[in-house]
Every structure is written in structure tokens, then in C-alpha cells.
Amino acid sequence: xxxxxxxxxxxxxxxxxxxxxxxxxxxxxxxxxxxxxxxxxxxxxxxxxxxxxxxxxxxxxxxxxxxxxxxxxxxxxxxxxxxxxxxxxxxxxxxxxxxxxxxxxxxxxxxxxxxxxxxxxxxxxxxxxxxxxxxxxxxxxxxxxxxxxxxxxxxxxxxxxxxxxxxxxxxxxxxxxxxxxxxxxxxxxxxxxxxxxxxxxxxxxxxxxxxxxxxxxxxxxxxxxxxxxxxxxxxx
Amino acid sequence: xxxxxxxxxxxxxxxxxxxxxxxxxxxxxxxxxxxxxxxxxxxxxxxxxxxxxxxxxxxxxxxxxxxxxxxxxxxxxxxxxxxxxxxxxxxxxxxxxxxxxxxxxxxxxxxxxxxxxxxxxxxxxxxxxxxxxxxxxxxxxxxxxxxxxxxxxxxxxxxxxxxxxxxxxxxxxxxxxxxxxxxxxxxxxxxxxxxxxxxxxxxxxxxxxxxxxxxxxxxxxxxxxxxxxxxxxxxxxxxxxxxx
Ligand SMILES: Nc1ncnc2c1ncn2[C@@H]1O[C@H](COP(=O)(O)OP(=O)(O)O)[C@@H](O)[C@H]1O
Ligand SMILES: [Mg+2]
Numbered sequence: 001x002x003x004x005x006x007x008x009x010x011x012x013x014x015x016x017x018x019x020x021x022x023x024x025x026x027x028x029x030x031x032x033x034x035x036x037x038x039x040x041x042x043x044x045x046x047x048x049x050x051x052x053x054x055x056x057x058x059x060x061x062x063x064x065x066x067x068x069x070x071x072x073x074x075x076x077x078x079x080x081x082x083x084x085x086x087x088x089x090x091x092x093x094x095x096x097x098x099x100x101x102x103x104x105x106x107x108x109x110x111x112x113x114x115x116x117x118x119x120x121x122x123x124x125x126x127x128x129x130x131x132x133x134x135x136x137x138x139x140x141x142x143x144x145x146x147x148x149x150x151x152x153x154x155x156x157x158x159x160x161x162x163x164x165x166x167x168x169x170x171x172x173x174x175x176x177x178x179x180x181x182x183x184x185x186x187x188x189x190x191x192x193x194x195x196x197x198x199x200x201x202x203x204x205x206x207x208x209x210x211x212x213x214x215x216x217x218x219x220x221x222x223x224x225x226x227x228x229x230x231x232x233x234x235x236x
Numbered sequence: 237x238x239x240x241x242x243x244x245x246x247x248x249x250x251x252x253x254x255x256x257x258x259x260x261x262x263x264x265x266x267x268x269x270x271x272x273x274x275x276x277x278x279x280x281x282x283x284x285x286x287x288x289x290x291x292x293x294x295x296x297x298x299x300x301x302x303x304x305x306x307x308x309x310x311x312x313x314x315x316x317x318x319x320x321x322x323x324x325x326x327x328x329x330x331x332x333x334x335x336x337x338x339x340x341x342x343x344x345x346x347x348x349x350x351x352x353x354x355x356x357x358x359x360x361x362x363x364x365x366x367x368x369x370x371x372x373x374x375x376x377x378x379x380x381x382x383x384x385x386x387x388x389x390x391x392x393x394x395x396x397x398x399x400x401x402x403x404x405x406x407x408x409x410x411x412x413x414x415x416x417x418x419x420x421x422x423x424x425x426x427x428x429x430x431x432x433x434x435x436x437x438x439x440x441x442x443x444x445x446x447x448x449x450x451x452x453x454x455x456x457x458x459x460x461x462x463x464x465x466x467x468x469x470x471x472x473x474x475x476x477x478x479x480x
Contacts, residue, residue: 075326086317102244
């Protein structure tokens with residue numbers, strides 16, 4: 001059992017009468033960026049919700065830092081970015097961060113640090129509703145980083161961003177991991193796999209591969225992760 | 237529960253409201269206009285129609301307005317994911333509920349202060365009891381509206397649906413609160429129903445303040461507070477940290 005990471009064992013989730021997660025077992029370790037890749041609808045968001053503790057689970061267990069997901073003691077230690085930006089559109093960037101910082105009880109200086117991390121310093125006094133989609137999701141990301149979380153769960157944080165920004169964000173994720181955090185990032189874009197230290201490939205509620213990108217390519221003999229994914233699907 | 241977080245929620249709700257100039261204008265100006273319209277209707281009539289109806293209106297407006305504003309605002313929190321995010325943070329449900337109650341209670345105080353000033357200073361509403369009592373009733377009434385709005389927002393998926401709860405919840409109360417037919421004259425079943433509805437007590441308290449130099453409204457206020465507490469408990473039940 002991982003004391004400083006995430007341990008998922010035989011996790012099953014039923015949503016709306018459909019078995020969305022079908023017995024997942026894996027671990028997410030600290031100090032690395034773990035990517036969760038799979039097509040739209042395969043259950044990535046549901047899995048992330050289960051880890052953060054907002055998803056009711058049907059069977060199995062999710063343990064974070066040795067505690068059951070959703071435990072009160074974990075609320076200070078996890079940063080979660082939902083797929084759709086969850087910030088207040090009618091407040092400015094700074095007002096959003098100030099509010100969430102007050103809820104978390106951290107120092108106010110952290111607000112500027114987080115804005116710098118997501119490169120939004122110049123937008124701090126703009127109303128969030130008038131920002132571009134990519135900027136809004138970065139505000140959401142900044143909020144998640146406010147509490148200096150030990151586990152960062154990011155649901156498709158780079159969708160629709162321009163390539164330069166995407167590269168910068170992946171660098172940010174790696175910096176967080178280097179500082180000791182467990183970083184868990186989902187994406188439906190297979191290209192992003194190479195940016196992860198470790199990969200979980202997911203399809204129809206199951207994990208079909210759990211390895212480093214290089215190991216995956218080696219094992220399947222594929223040239224890229226997309227082809228590797230296809231060959232794994234055909235194998236099963 | 238933490239005072240810091242409660243105040244942060246209240247301050248945030250007020251900032252959102254301040255950003256929304258139109259809503260703010262509606263909140264503060266509309267009640268005054270409605271009161272003025274009521275006064276105007278009765279200017280050429282004998283009797284004291286305005287004096288009889290204005291207190292009831294001062295009770296109804298904060299309830300209706302805060303019900304609407306809160307149900308839409310909290311529905312937005314539910315659908316935008318901000319509520320889920322907050323509940324995954326170290327925020328107590330009580331912090332959230334009381335933060336909202338505090339913010340809308342303050343707005344209601346400002347709103348009612350304006351409406352009461354317009355009614356008593358400019359429109360000669362004859363008031364036997366003290367003005368501050370009217371304000372107390374209005375604020376409690378507004379908090380009741382907020383608490384109920386927050387609760388029903390759990391049963392709406394769109395803002396359009398949320399708004400539909402208003403007539404369903406409010407119209408029967410307006411009809412039965414004694415404004416149209418004296419409650420003593422209602423069929424006994426309907427009189428019984430009216431006793432089970434919170435606005436009846438709000439209107440009753442407002443009328444007492446208007447008619448008596450030393451009104452005793454404690455019992456009415458107690459009922460309103462009890463309804464508010466019940467609505468807040470129900471509202472807390474709809475704030476789920478885990479969902480399906
Ligand atoms: N609120 C919900 N109620 C019922 N089913 C849902 C709900 N949200 C998602 N689902 C279903 O769960 C499955 C996985 O969805 P999701 O976890 O969002 O996948 P992904 O994030 O990989 O696109 C989909 O089939 C989707 O239809
Ligand atoms: Mg998703």
C-alpha cells in the first residue's frame with residue numbers, strides 16, 4: 001500500500017445503470033507525472049472523480065496517502081481540476097483566486113505564485129467570463145494549485161490550448177512532480193502520452209496498459225502510442 | 237465550520253452581485269417602484285387601502301426576490317462545478333449555507349431599508365410600530381426565501397426550471413396569507429393550510445407592526461426562524477460531497 005501516493009484496488013463504478021469503471025487496479029506514485037489516456041467516454045473523468053472522492057463508488061477501494069478517498073484530512077492535500085473550468089465567470093481572475101485561497105486558508109502571496117505558474121499575471125483583473133477557453137481553464141488550474149497539493153488531479157487540462165502553452169503547462173506539471181507531488185493527468189489526445197513519466201491506457205472502463213511510454217512502445221513494437229493502443233485493443 | 241470561510245463565501249457572493257449591475261438595480265429599485273405603484277393605485281380612493289396592503293407587500297418582496305436570486309445563483313454553483321470543487325476543499329456545508337444567508341440577508345436589509353423609507357417618508361405609510369421591526373421581519377423573510385431557494389435549486393437542472401419553482405411555491409402563499417380574503421373568513425381547511433405556510437406569519441408580523449404601537453411579533457418571528465432552520469437543514473442535505 002502506498003503511503004504517499006494513490007492506490008486503487010478493484011474499483012467499480014456504476015453510473016445511470018451502466019458499469020462505467022470495471023474493476024481497476026493501479027497505483028499513482030509521488031514525484032512523477034502519470035498520464036491517463038483513453039478515448040472520450042472511456043471513464044477517465046469518472047475515475048478522477050473517484051480519486052478526488054466526489055464520485056460514489058460501487059465496489060473496490062481508492063486509498064490516498066493511506067486514507068480512503070474523500071476523507072476529511074485529504075481535502076487540504078488534493079488539487080483537482082475538473083474537465084469544464086469550475087471557477088466563477090462573473091468574478092475577475094484575482095477575485096476567484098482570493099476567494100478560494102480564503103477557503104483553503106493559505107497565504108495570499110500564493111495567489112501571485114499560482115498566476116505566474118499558469119502565465120496569467122497580465123489577466124489578473126479581467127473578468128473570467130470574458131477570457132478565452134484556454135485562459136479560463138488555466139484559472140481553474142491556478143485555483144487547484146493554491147493549496148500546494150501533494151496530489152494534483154487534472155482532467156484534460158490541455159484541451160484546446162495552443163502548442164506553446166501546452167508545452168509550458170506540461171513543464172509546469174513536471175516541476176510539480178519534481179517538487180514531490182503525485183501528478184495525475186488525463187487526456188484523450190494520444191500524442192500527449194510521450195510527455196508522461198508513466199502511462200495508463202484506458203478503454204471501456206478498463207486499464208489496458210500500465211507502463212512507461214518507452215516500455216509500451218517496446219512491448220507492442222509500435223512507432224507511436226496511438227498505434228500501440230490499437231494493437232493492444234486488437235490483441236484483447 | 238469556520239468564520240473565515242463563512243465570511244469569504246458571503247463576500248464572494250456580494251462581489252458577484254456587485255458585478256451584476258442590472259440585478260443589483262432590480263434588487264434595490266424594483267421594490268420601491270412596486271410600493272409606489274401600489275400607493276398610486278389608491279390615491280383617488282377613499283379608505284386606507286395602501287396602508288392595509290403595503291405591509292404585506294413589504295413582507296412578500298424580499299421573500300420572492302431572494303428566493304429567485306438564490307435559487308439561480310446556487311443552481312449555477314451546482315452546474316458550473318464550483319460547488320463540487322468547494323465541497324472537495326475544506327469547506328463545511330454550514331459555511332456555504334450561512335455565507336449565502338449572510339450575503340442575502342445584508343442585501344435584503346438594504347433593499348427593505350430603501351423600500352420602507354420610500355413607503356414611510358415619501359408615501360405617508362401610516363406606521364404605528366417601530367420601523368426597525370419592519371426591517372427585522374424583512375431580513376428574516378429574505379433569509380427564509382434564500383434558504384428555500386437554495387433547497388429547491390437541487391431539483392432543477394436549468395435556470396429556467398429553477399425560476400418555475402417561484403410561482404409554485406409563492407402564489408399559493410400570496411393567495412392564502414390573508415391579503416385577499418381575511419384568514420378568519422377562509423374555509424376552515426384553507427385556514428389550516430395558511431397556518432402551515434411561512435409567508436402567512438411574515439405578513440401577519442408586518443401588519444402587526446403597521447397597526448400596533450407595541451406590536452408583539454415574537455411568535456411570528458419564531459415560526460419564520462423555525463421554517464428557515466428547517467429549509468437550511470433540507471438545503472444541507474442537498475449539498476452532497478459524493479454524487480453518482
Ligand atoms: N452523470 C452521469 N450519469 C450517468 N452516466 C454518466 C454520467 N457522466 C458520465 N456518464 C457516463 O459514464 C461514461 C464515462 O464517462 P466519463 O467518465 O466522462 O468519460 P471520459 O472522461 O473518459 O470521456 C460515459 O459512458 C458517460 O456516458
Ligand atoms: Mg472526461
